[in-house]
Amino acid sequence: MSNNAVVLDGVSKCFRLTMDRPLSLKEAWTRLRPSSGRRFRRVSSEQFWALQDVSLAVPRGSMYGLVGRNGSGKSSLLRIMAGIYRPSEGRVSVQGRTSALLELGAGFHPALTGRENIYLNASVLGVPKVQIEDRVEQIIQFAGLEEFIDSPVKIYSSGMYVRLGFAVAVHVDPEVLIVDEVVAVGDEEFQLRCFGHLEMLRAQGVTIVLVSHDLGMLRANCDQMAWLNRGKLAAAGDPQDVVNAYLDTIDTEAAASVGHRSRLDAQGHSPLHITSLEFLDEAGNRPKSFATGDPLIVRIHYCASAPIQDPVFSLGFYNHNNLHLAGPRSVVGGFRPGKVHGTGWVEYHLHRIPFRTGTFHVNAAVQDSQASFLYDRRAREFWLQISGEPDPQANGLLSLDGDWQVGS
Amino acid sequence: MRVDLTRRGGVLEIWAYRELIGRLVQRELGARYKRSVLGWLWSMLNPAATLAIYALVFGVLLRFDPPRAGNGRFDNFALYLFCALVMWNAFYGVITGAMNALLDLGSLLGKVYFPPEAPAVAALCTVLFQTSIEASILMLILISLANVSWTFLLWPVLAVLLAIFALGIGLVLSVWNVRYRDVGYLTTIALQFLFYVTPIVYPLSLIPERAIGLPVRDIIRLNPLSQFTETSRELLYGLDWPGMFRLGLMALISLMVGVGGWLVFKASARDIAEEL
Numbered sequence: 128m129s130n131n132a133v134v135l136d137g138v139s140k141c142f143r144l145t146m147d148r149p150l151s152l153k154e155a156w157t158r159l160r161p162s163s164g165r166r167f168r169r170v171s172s173e174q175f176w177a178l179q180d181v182s183l184a185v186p187r188g189s190m191y192g193l194v195g196r197n198g199s200g201k202s203s204l205l206r207i208m209a210g211i212y213r214p215s216e217g218r219v220s221v222q223g224r225t226s227a228l229l230e231l232g233a234g235f236h237p238a239l240t241g242r243e244n245i246y247l248n249a250s251v252l253g254v255p256k257v258q259i260e261d262r263v264e265q266i267i268q269f270a271g272l273e274e275f276i277d278s279p280v281k282i283y284s285s286g287m288y289v290r291l292g293f294a295v296a297v298h299v300d301p302e303v304l305i306v307d308e309v310v311a312v313g314d315e316e317f318q319l320r321c322f323g324h325l326e327m328l329r330a331q332g333v334t335i336v337l338v339s340h341d342l343g344m345l346r347a348n349c350d351q352m353a354w355l356n357r358g359k360l361a362a363a364g365d366p367q368d369v370v371n372a373y374l375d376t377i378d379t380e381a382a383a384s385v386g387h388r389s390r391l392d393a394q395g396h397s398p399l400h401i402t403s404l405e406f407l408d409e410a411g412n413r414p415k416s417f418a419t420g421d422p423l424i425v426r427i428h429y430c431a432s433a434p435i436q437d438p439v440f441s442l443g444f445y446n447h448n449n450l451h452l453a454g455p456r457s458v459v460g461g462f463r464p465g466k467v468h469g470t471g472w473v474e475y476h477l478h479r480i481p482f483r484t485g486t487f488h489v490n491a492a493v494q495d496s497q498a499s500f501l502y503d504r505r506a507r508e509f510w511l512q513i514s515g516e517p518d519p520q521a522n523g524l525l526s527l528d529g530d531w532q533v534g535s
Numbered sequence: 536m537r538v539d540l541t542r543r544g545g546v547l548e549i550w551a552y553r554e555l556i557g558r559l560v561q562r563e564l565g566a567r568y569k570r571s572v573l574g575w576l577w578s579m580l581n582p583a584a585t586l587a588i589y590a591l592v593f594g595v596l597l598r599f600d601p602p603r604a605g606n607g608r609f610d611n612f613a614l615y616l617f618c619a620l621v622m623w624n625a626f627y628g629v630i631t632g633a634m635n636a637l638l639d640l641g642s643l644l645g646k647v648y649f650p651p652e653a654p655a656v657a658a659l660c661t662v663l664f665q666t667s668i669e670a671s672i673l674m675l676i677l678i679s680l681a682n683v684s685w686t687f688l689l690w691p692v693l694a695v696l697l698a699i700f701a702l703g704i705g706l707v708l709s710v711w712n713v714r715y716r717d718v719g720y721l722t723t724i725a726l727q728f729l730f731y732v733t734p735i736v737y738p739l740s741l742i743p744e745r746a747i748g749l750p751v752r753d754i755i756r757l758n759p760l761s762q763f764t765e766t767s768r769e770l771l772y773g774l775d776w777p778g779m780f781r782l783g784l785m786a787l788i789s790l791m792v793g794v795g796g797w798l799v800f801k802a803s804a805r806d807i808a809e810e811l
Contacts, residue, residue: 220539
């Protein structure tokens with residue numbers, strides 16, 4: 128118990144969704160009198176449980192990752208950990224000074240200058256004045272805001288906001304640092320610096336709770352992870368297991384949504400649709416993840432409501448940063464699927480997966496034979512998981528199929 | 536130290552956040568006279584101008600008669616007025632300050648945790664700073680006129696009681712104002728009315744015993760704010776001791792309003808971070 132920095136015990140959070148929030152006394156009055164209220168707009172208020180019975184413990188000094196789809200309650204959970212929201216049910220306790228970086232301009236007052244906001248933020252976090260005075264220059268330097276520090280923060284760009292927010296949050300000697308997916312806003316260089324700093328803080332024994340959609344990064348860095356699904360804790364514990372479990376449902380949910388949704392109905396007139404994508408090994412199985420160097424078969428299922436001559440299929444492989452890694456098209460090598468009609472599939476055979484460990488999303492598209500008309504395109508729906516121990520002998524995103532030779 | 540986030544809050548927490556409150560006060564005071572030529576002089580010119588206007592209208596034109604000062608050597612309507620006005624200014628300042636501060640700082644509450652009372656407490660401290668300037672000037676003038684007694688020492692106690700009283704009301708109004716902006720407009724009207732049903736620009740003796748079939752003078756006397764302004768006049772102008780009973784009663788009312796307001800605030804501000 129005492130070794131946990133944050134403990135959540137059966138935490139639930141309920142928001143009242145007021146469809147029509149009474150903004151004035153008059154409206155409240157009409158609401159108080161049901162007889163007259165009926166004549167006016169109906170004011171409905173629904174309950175929305177953003178979190179339901181979440182219990183978890185974040186060990187002290189660990190890096191704890193939180194994953195989940197948008198709207199799964201991650202941010203609410205962080206706000207509860209930071210003490211901003213009060214849980215509707217359950218208990219939360221935190222050991223040590225908590226610093227939270229929840230969104231752009233974490234707790235800045237727009238009318239104040241950057242410098243004043245540093246002091247304001249520090250005092251909000253309960254840092255003694257003397258201590259912050261020593262740090263101010265360090266913070267300004269870290270944020271790279273020397274020129275603008277005495278201007279009101281309302282003129283700052285979003286990048287400047289985040290940089291200053293991050294700089295303050297990590298320089299106030301937090302014992303628990305809560306970071307929502309905000310760091311992703313800065314440029315590449317600043318992101319690297321942020322992660323470097325997080326690493327350093329972690330080495331100093333700071334507990335870090337992190338939300339991110341970058342599964343590869345989380346899995347590589349976190350000691351433990353939790354996955355929130357629609358407000359409920361779906362899995363918690365070992366990062367590899369949590370990520371796998373999470374990826375599993377992404378696939379099944381994507382498949383389910385494809386099965387349920389009639390894309391023809393949804394999109395109207397297009398005669399050719401991609402219904403799903405499967406990642407298979409040589410034996411035709413669907414493993415959860417692949418290893419670098421494995422063969423991979425991507426099976427593209429289609430459905431054609433009319434006969435179509437030689438459509439062109441294409442795939443796009445992207446890493447978590449949306450970097451386009453490869454985009455094979457079915458025109459290469461004289462491939463022609465012939466006339467397609469009804470349901471069927473085409474396969475792309477990759478003899479050797481060149482991607483190193485990480486999560487990749489695979490887009491698929493289908494065009495007419497002249498590549499002038501796009502029948503269908505599915506983006507960011509299918510995820511390919513490449514796992515395995517990081518190879519210490521190599522760097523980069525790809526593993527190349529080359530040899531080294533000594534010059535003669 | 537393990538903090539249970541589900542049950543925090545309390546007077547001690549406000550103390551723990553004194554650094555923040557100090558920062559807010561500093562900011563409020565610092566920003567107040569930015570970009571003005573006269574700067575800090577305004578904190579004296581402003582009440583002086585108000586005082587001059589009221590003294591002109593009610594003392595000179597309407598000829599309200601002030602009673603004789605405690606030392607029996609002079610009577611001066613402006614000073615008599617000032618003794619009550621300083622109380623009113625403090626009361627008005629705390630109420631409006633608390634309401635504005637919560638709206639102003641509300642957006643911060645959704646991003647970082649601090650006690651939601653902090654803005655109101657900071658507003659209170661800002662007002663007390665202004666009040667102490669005004670009171671010092673008033674006392675210096677009275678001392679220079681040889682109208683001074685040990686009753687002056689009791690005045691700060693009265694000011695603290697008023698502060699508690701006003702903070703209680705200010706806290707409640709500020710949190711309601713977040714939910715219903717009408718509260719702000721209604722408060723402006725109510726304060727205007729309150730100003731005239733409190734003996735500030737007139738002595739209580741000027742009000743008839745009965746009017747429109749009501750015992751108006753007693754009604755005005757029952758207004759707790761009247762007790763503060765009248766007592767302030769007694770202490771500073773009349774050099775009178777208001778009596779243990781009245782002081783005790785005022786202390787009791789102030790504490791009741793203060794604690795009651797704080798409790799209402801606590802209950803209403805529970806989830807304020809979600810509403811702002």
